[in-house]
Structure formats: C-alpha cells, structure tokens
Amino acid sequence: MDAIILQILNGLDKGSAYALIALGLTLIFGTLGVVNFAHGALFMIGAFCAVTLSRILTFSHTIIDESRTDFLGNPLKVQVPYVQDFFGEAAGATIIDWAVPLSILFAIPVMILVGVVMERGLIKHFYKRPHADQILVTFGLAIVLQEIIKYFFGANPIPTPAPDAFRGSFDFGVLLGFEANQIIYPYWRLVYFAFAAVIIGGVFAFLQFTTFGMVVRAGMADRETVQLLGINIDKRFTIMFGVAAAVAGLAGVMYVPINPPNYHMGMDFLVLSFVVVVVGGMGSLPGAVLAGFLLGILESFASMKEVIDLVPGINQIIIYLVAILILLTRPRGLMGRKGVMED
Template identity: 70%
Template sequence: MDALVLQLLNGLDKGGAYALIALGLTLVFGTLGVVNFAHGALFMLGAFCAVAVQQLLTLSAQVKDPSVTFFEAFKEVPYLEIWFGDAGTAIIAWSLPLSILIAIPVMLLIGWAMERGLIRFFYKRSHAEQILVTFGLAIVLQEIIRIWFGANPIPVAAPPIVSGSADIGDWLGLGPGVVYPWWRLIYFLFSAIILAAVFGFLQFTTYGMVVRAGMRDRDTVGLLGINIQRRFTAVFGIAAVVAGLAGLMYTPIVPPNYSIGMDFLVLSFVVVVVGGMGSLGGAVVAGFLLGILQSFASMNEVKAIFPGIDQIIIYLVAVIILLVRPRGLMGRAGVMES
C-alpha cells in the first residue's frame, strides 16, 4: 500500500512536467496548426535560465582565507556575499525562485521571436515540413546551449528550506518513515497552479474566449474584425513560458544538460497524441496518467511479471490508443483523426 502511494506521488511530478509541455504543444497545434518539434528545446531553455541566473549570482572573487594561517590560502567568495553579507547568501540560496522572474520575460521573448521569425512562414506548409524545420531549430538551439554551458549536466540547488523530505507518512496515516522530497511535491503543486492559470485564462477572460473561438473557426473570428493572428502569437508566447517554467522548476529534480529537451519532447508528443491532438484537457489528463503509469511500471513487482515494461509502457499505450481510438482520449471527433 505504502509503495503504491509512493509510486503514485512519484508519477505526479513527472506527469506534471509531461502535462505542462504537452499543454503547450497542443495549444500551439490547436491555434496555429503547427506541429512544433522545438517545444522540448523551450523546456531546455527554461531550465538553462535557472542555470544562468545561478551562475550569475554566484560570480565570485578570490578572497584570502583567514582560517588558514600556515600559508596564504584563497577561497572563492561570491560577490553578493562580499557586498551584502548574509543577505547576499540568502539571495544566492533563493536563486531558483528568483530565476522565475527572469525566465518569464525571457521565454516570452524567445517564444515571440520563434513564432514571428520562423513558425509563421510554415502555417500553410505540410506537417512533415513543419516537423522537419522545427526539428532543425531544436538541434540549433540545443547546440548553442551546449557551446555556452558545455555538455555535462549542471546541478541547480533548490532553496535549502525545502531541500529535505516531507513526512508524508504522518499526513496520510501511513505511519512514520514514508518520506517524499519536498521539491517534488512543490513541483506537482506548481504544475497544478500553472495549469489552472492557463485554463482560467482561456476559460474566464474575454481574451481567452476569443482565442478559443479562433481555435474553433479562425476565419469567422477574423471576419468579425478581430486580429486573431496576434492573439495566436501571444498564445505561442504563453506556451513557451509554460514549457520554460516547467523546465526551470525541474532542474533540482534532474540536473539539466543540453539534450534534456529532446528526451521530454518525444514523450510529450506521445502524451499529446494519447490525449488527443488539439485537446487541452486531454493533454493534461494524459500527461498525469502516463506519468503515473510509468512510475507504476517501474515497480519491481510489475517488472518481475513484464520485464522491461517500464521502458516501453508509454509507447505501448500510445500505440494502443492510436489504433483503437485515433482521436485520443479526449480529442474532438474529426480533428486530425485519419
């Protein structure tokens, strides 16, 4: 029982990441009609926003170490600590939450540049060409990051106050000893909040209503004198921010390297297909569902019955879904069903 609950929780944070990326993918597909293979690169760029902020804040100078008296010893001390003392140390400790503030405008800008600079020329071209050009863009983006930050994963620290584990055993009445990392809980909550925010925006604001109307029937909305194109570009920007934040918050769980986006992209695509191309709710449901399924499949008891199932479960589900219900779990009938 304990194990089941733990696996469920394990699935939630990964599922949250899948859901966030898949939401952006399906939003872009629903509005612009573009299959964006560079969406994983946005996740990766978000993660490297956190890395960049951390590196910037910990820029350090060599200072003489007074604790060593035998010889002249130097140690690296971040400028922030030299200038602000303990306040500086605190700022460094909270670099990850701080980087969110930087990442939002940066990702918005990147998303806007990507849409205006490349994607808009591909609305009318075939899906195959869209896949190919965004695949090329993804390679370019991740290689630029590799040149800048190197090929090795770079660890990013969560604030020390949440670095430990939560005693969820006590809360859930499972008895002591069942612990779960704080940051993973935070990640799940964070993804839930972001998802709620995006849905709220689309569902309860006039702007979002127009976007949804545009997804249904772009031409009619255009005939009503609304510049739907500008709103769709804004949606692309939002999708970029969502993917970027998903990557940024994931850094304490898995240290990012330049290819982390590709790993998530393939899985997120499968998530979108399972949820239903263009269906926002489907992307979220399928994201969490597949995240949880994957973590259940990696239990030893399951692996003993089906060896290797943890490696293929997501793809297997996708194959079955595509064959028996091609529109996906929550896809609208007739949308990309062939």
C-alpha cells in the same frame, strides 16, 4: 496500499513535467495548427535559464582574507559573490540559495521573448506548408538550439540544487495515518507538483475567464469568423505561442533540482510529450493534462518490483505500449475533438 500511494506520488512529478510540456504543445497546435518539434528545446532553455541565473548570482570576486590561512600558512583567498556585497552577507546567501525559484521571474520574460521571436521569425512562414515540413523545420531548429546551449554550457549535466528549505524528504505517510517511514517523499517534488498545478490552473483560467482568452478560444474554434469580426487573431496567437513557450520554460526551470540539466534533456522529454499529446487527443488541452499525469503515474507503477517480475521490461515500454493501444482503439485519443488532424 502504502506502495500504491508511493507510486502515485512518484508518478506525479514526472507526470507534471509531461503535462506542462504537452499543454504547451497542444496550445501551439490548437491555436496555430503547427506541430512544434522544438518544444522540448524550449523546456531545455527554461532549465538553462535557471543555470544562468544561478551563475550570475554566484558571480564573484576574490578577496584575501588575512585572518584565515590555508595549510601552507599563506592568507586564504576567498571568493565573495557580488550579491553578498550588495545585499549584505546573510541576505546575499539567501538570494543565492533561492536561485532556482528566483529564476521563474527571470525565465518568464526570456521565454516569452524566445517564443515570440521563434513564431514571428520562423513558424509564421510555415502555416500554409504541410505538417511534415513543420515537423522537419522545427526538428532542425531543435538541433540548432541544442547545439547553441551545448556550446555555451558544455555537454555535461549541471547540478543546480533546490533551496535549503526544500532539501530532504518528508514523511507523507504519517499525514494519511500510516506508520512512520512508510511513504517518504522529497519536498521539492511536492513543490514541483504544486507549481505545475498552479500553472495549469493559471493557463485554463486565463483562457476561460479573460476577454483575451475568450478571443483566443473563439479563434481556435473558427479562425476565419474571428478575423471577419475585425479582430487581429494572428497577434493574439503569437502571444499564445509566447505563453506556451513560457509554460515549457517554467516546467524546465523547476525541473532543474530534480534532474541536472544537460543539452539533450529537451529531446528526451519531447518524444514522450508527443506521445502524451497524441494519447490525450490532438488539440485538447484537458486531454493533454490528463494524459500527462496518467502516463507519468502508469510509468511509475510499471517500475514497481512486483510488476517488473511479472512482465520483464514493462517499465521501459509502458508509455509507448499505452500510446499504441490508445491510437488503435480510440484514434482521436482520450479527449480528442472531431475534425482535428483527421487526414
């Protein structure tokens, strides 16, 4: 029992990342009808927003501390971040410590801007072209974005830690009445899951309870009629592209402490996220979220030792296997709508 709960918990953080990326992909596909292969790159750019902010915050100048000496007896050179000059030593250190969560504030405008520029500058011209062309041009864009990031940040993963308060693990089993040290779970993964839940809830609430969201949903259902009513649906869809980019970016920001970002992390996640979208059903937002968590949890179950002993190698292929099975038995995915991408 405790093993099962542990695996569900382990699946949640990866599942959250899949769900967030798949949500953005579906949002773009549902509104604009574009298959965005550059979405993984947006996830990666989000992660590098966190790296950038933590670098900006630790931007420092050197002072010579006369009171301390190094092993040769010379006065010690100390790096002092400018943040500590501005806010005082303790407050500055706290700010640097909280760089990753603070990056959320930094990443939202950046990602919305990136998304809007991408849509207006490139994707807009591809609405009328076949899906294969959209896949190809966004694939090219993904390569370009990836290489730009690689040029500025190098090819190696950049570890960026979570705030001190969230380091370490906590004993989840005790909460459920198990013995101590049975179910240990890192704090930050719990934070990630909660964060993902908030974002997903926020996106759904935005679409469900605001006038803007209502118009967008109407546009998704029947774009032409909405336009005939005199609503500039293109503008709203562009904003939705920005929102989708921000969702992917935030997923990336918060994933940084779990997995140090490198320039090809986006591509690694993209392939899986596409599988997630297809399993959930093209164009279905709840389907994308459901499939994301489902596949994340399945993946962590498949990496249990007992399962691997039974079916060797299953942990590597479970997601693809499930995708193939679903596509062949339920061609529209778990919650796909009729008439979306049927031909």
